[in-house]
Amino acid sequence: MIIVSACLLGINCKYDGRNNYNKDVIDKVSEQGAIPVCPEQLGGCPTPRIPCEIVGGTGKDVLDGKAKVITADGRDVTDNLIKGANEVLRIAKMAGVSKAILKSKSPSCGCNKIYDGSFSGKLIDGRGVTAELLKRNGIEVMEI
Numbered sequence: 594m595i596i597v598s599a600c601l602l603g604i605n606c607k608y609d610g611r612n613n614y615n616k617d618v619i620d621k622v623s624e625q626g627a628i629p630v631c632p633e634q635l636g637g638c639p640t641p642r643i644p645c646e647i648v649g650g651t652g653k654d655v656l657d658g659k660a661k662v663i664t665a666d667g668r669d670v671t672d673n674l675i676k677g678a679n680e681v682l683r684i685a686k687m688a689g690v691s692k693a694i695l696k697s698k699s700p701s702c703g704c705n706k707i708y709d710g711s712f713s714g715k716l717i718d719g720r721g722v723t724a725e726l727l728k729r730n731g732i733e734v735m736e737i
Contacts, residue, residue: 595627595690596630597618598613598694598699599630600614600631601696602618604631606634606640610641630680632677633701637673645674651718655671662674665712679726682726691732691733695736697737701722701724704736
């Protein structure tokens with residue numbers, strides 16, 4: 594089994610209520626099986642929801658208490674994203690999962706690049722909160 598961002602499997606859990614269906618991901622996990630997760634939903638965020646970005650750093654900084662996750666209208670959802678990341682980690686440990694395929698650029702799932710917190714579309718190097726927590730716990734994270 595492998596953890597997969599639920600939106601990549603066609604589940605309508607994105608901030609705008611849609612998905613990021615990716616046939617390549619579905620083909621890749623079809624033999625081994627996938628556990629779909631949406632860290633933002635698991636953390637208590639509704640769908641649809643106002644988009645959020647990490648302000649003041651990356652997922653590492655959020656987990657270390659040095660940055661916040663803020664919605665486009667200024668609401669702090671840091672606790673929600675940390676809670677969701679911890680739930681994904683708990684699921685991964687319960688299922689004995691050692692790999693995850695996560696959605697790129699997300700403040701939760703982004704692995705190599707995330708939005709910079711200005712809501713301008715600018716990207717910075719870094720991981721989202723869930724991707725960082727999984728990496729810290731020895732889970733290989735791949736980004737799509």
